Amino acid sequence: MATAETLEKIYALIEPVNRKSCQLAPETSFAVDLELDSLTVMDLVADIEDEFDIVIPLNILPDLETIVQVADAVEKIVAENE
Amino acid sequence: MDLLDKFDSIVAQRTALPFEEADPFTVVMDKIISETEAIINGRPTILAGTNNYMGMTFNQEALEAAHKALDDFGTGTTGSRVLNGTYGSHKTLEARIAEFYGVEHCMVFSTGYQANLGMISTLAGKNDYVIIDADSHASIYDGCAMGNATIVRFKHNDVAQLERRLKRLPEDAGKLLVVEGIYSMLGDSAPLKEILELGKEYGCETLVDEAHSMGFCGEKGRGIAEDLGVEHMVDYIVGTFSKSVGTIGGFAVSNHPKFDVLRLVCRPYVFTASLPPSVVASAIASIEAISRAGNRRAHLWENAKMLHGGLKEAGFDLATEKAESPIIAVCLPDIETATHFWENLLKEGVYVNMAVPPATPVGYNLMRVSICAQHTTEQVQEIITRFINTAKKINLKLGNA
Numbered sequence: 514m515a516t517a518e519t520l521e522k523i524y525a526l527i528e529p530v531n532r533k534s535c536q537l538a539p540e541t542s543f544a545v546d547l548e549l550d551s552l553t554v555m556d557l558v559a560d561i562e563d564e565f566d567i568v569i570p571l572n573i574l575p576d577l578e579t580i581v582q583v584a585d586a587v588e589k590i591v592a593e594n595e
Numbered sequence: 596m597d598l599l600d601k602f603d604s605i606v607a608q609r610t611a612l613p614f615e616e617a618d619p620f621t622v623v624m625d626k627i628i629s630e631t632e633a634i635i636n637g638r639p640t641i642l643a644g645t646n647n648y649m650g651m652t653f654n655q656e657a658l659e660a661a662h663k664a665l666d667d668f669g670t671g672t673t674g675s676r677v678l679n680g681t682y683g684s685h686k687t688l689e690a691r692i693a694e695f696y697g698v699e700h701c702m703v704f705s706t707g708y709q710a711n712l713g714m715i716s717t718l719a720g721k722n723d724y725v726i727i728d729a730d731s732h733a734s735i736y737d738g739c740a741m742g743n744a745t746i747v748r749f750k751h752n753d754v755a756q757l758e759r760r761l762k763r764l765p766e767d768a769g770k771l772l773v774v775e776g777i778y779s780m781l782g783d784s785a786p787l788k789e790i791l792e793l794g795k796e797y798g799c800e801t802l803v804d805e806a807h808s809m810g811f812c813g814e815k816g817r818g819i820a821e822d823l824g825v826e827h828m829v830d831y832i833v834g835t836f837s838k839s840v841g842t843i844g845g846f847a848v849s850n851h852p853k854f855d856v857l858r859l860v861c862r863p864y865v866f867t868a869s870l871p872p873s874v875v876a877s878a879i880a881s882i883e884a885i886s887r888a889g890n891r892r893a894h895l896w897e898n899a900k901m902l903h904g905g906l907k908e909a910g911f912d913l914a915t916e917k918a919e920s921p922i923i924a925v926c927l928p929d930i931e932t933a934t935h936f937w938e939n940l941l942k943e944g945v946y947v948n949m950a951v952p953p954a955t956p957v958g959y960n961l962m963r964v965s966i967c968a969q970h971t972t973e974q975v976q977e978i979i980t981r982f983i984n985t986a987k988k989i990n991l992k993l994g995n996a
């Protein structure tokens with residue numbers, strides 16, 4: 514599973530759009546818990562890409578429903594780039 | 596489990612829309628009077644949502660050519676372009692379009708949708724990348740979904756975000772950068788020069804969809820790339836006959852020396868029947884007419900500017916600061932207001948497109964007006980007046996009120 518450091522970075526990016534003030538946890542889901550609309554999700558993905566200096570392909574987005582799934586994907590992409 | 600159950604929420608959303616008689620998604624044109632007028636629900640109605648920008652649907656030469664082709668070659672080709680479906684006229688049409696664009700090669704598809712589907716899914720393979728604008732048309736997204744490439748998306752028209760993404764892609768990988776000239780819903784244009792320069796800097800091949808810019812952008816009417824003088828940076832242009840050309844069909848043009856191999860490997864080209872001869876004949880005549888239609892183009896732009904100016908002055912919230920195309924999109928606060936507005940505008944005798952997500956970028960509930968070169972000044976003024984009347988009728992607060 515993703516490291517605490519990766520998760521913390523992602524939490525920090527989510528916080529500004531966490532309008533429902535959800536307690537963020539690895540299993541928090543973007544659609545169900547945070548109720549983010551697709552435009553917000555798109556901006557968030559862009560922020561995550563910029564934070565980690567990676568590209569998150571559109572192809573894998575449908576599989577990323579929770580914060581930990583995103584964190585895992587991010588770490589995998591970062592590792593592949595090295 | 597019923598397979599259609601998964602769409603229950605969509606059905607519920609639709610049935611919750613507050614229209615009383617006319618449903619924006621099931622409108623029927625009872626009779627077409629001209630390029631700009633129809634009978635809808637028994638009422639004469641100004642058409643202001645047809646994409647018929649150059650008003651070519653009743654062009655005399657196109658009509659005559661179509662009639663003749665119908666008599667000479669029959670109602671359809673009953674076959675694929677690579678089997679029995681290529682007639683002399685298909686080759687002539689391709690030659691004419693190549694000539695119109697000043698390039699070597701052209702492939703005609705049965706729709707513009709299939710042109711994008713085919714070009715994108717075929718050009719970009721397993722280890723390649725396709726870079727697309729977030730507001731791309733469904734046919735571009737579907738082309739991505741059909742192929743095996745990795746898809747990278749950047750925020751609409753955001754050149755800086757595009758560059759950050761291009762920088763991260765492997766230098767030696769195959770890359771296809773796809774953008775539109777004019778975006779169909781908001782009618783806004785792409786900063787094509789900046790985008791294409793970046794694309795070239797980072798080793799991309801580039802594809803520009805000129806569906807909503809062909810006919811009236813650029814001196815010859817080829818589109819935004821011509822208008823901005825950046826055609827030399829475009830590797831593939833995709834277009835359609837279903838808008839300015841006034842019939843149906845799609846095309847791709849290119850100077851790529853290996854272009855013709857696509858005729859063998861592009862599935863949406865191979866595995867469908869070719870355009871009927873009457874459509875091909877009218878497309879040839881219409882493109883010929885478009886290439887000499889300088890006056891019509893000028894009138895279309897006047898119409899677009901007048902409509903934009905009039906609606907803006909009345910206090911409507913418009914998607915673009917000025918008229919960037921013959922598409923003028925009026926933004927409404929929510930889907931209920933949009934439905935209400937749309938229905939009442941129709942009762943006033945103006946048809947526009949109601950465009951809401953997912954067809955529009957999230958958050959946009961639009962009265963999408965598309966203007967035609969054949970609209971008279973009086974009709975444009977009438978459209979503005981009826982917009983204002985409709986706003987009053989449904990108590991829509993306008994910006995200057």
Ligand SMILES: Cc1ncc(COP(=O)(O)O)c(C=O)c1O
Pocket residue numbers: 706707708709711732734775779804806807835836837843844845
């Ligand atoms: C940008 C864009 N590309 C392609 C198409 C598809 O065109 P066609 O109607 O020929 O399938 C459209 C039309 O809806 C469009 O808006």
